[in-house]
């Protein structure tokens with residue numbers, strides 16, 4: 112297992128970009144729950160953030176792609192609006208160990224195709 116983030120560093124309603132093993136992920140905390148996704152838009156595969164650590168829309172209610180503005184539910188990555196409507200961000204499974212978000216290393220090598 113590899114540590115990707117100390118969850119105490121992520122405040123409610125915020126997002127953070129994560130680089131680990133040359134892979135790019137991001138995490139969001141909403142309603143005190145943590146979510147972890149690949150930083151890759153299902154439309155064109157581009158990184159999502161507007162600027163460093165800014166993955167959310169102005170209300171911090173949805174994830175928003177900076178390229179064409181697609182909007183995704185934070186809870187499951189489902190695209191509600193935009194050119195990839197109906198597709199999903201790819202979630203990364205993690206466990207929490209004393210507040211550390213831990214990911215299996217093999218997961219970081221096995222990015223599955225966009226759906």
Ligand code: FES
Nearest residue numbers: 152154176179181
């Ligand atoms: S690349 Fe994200 S909406 Fe087009």
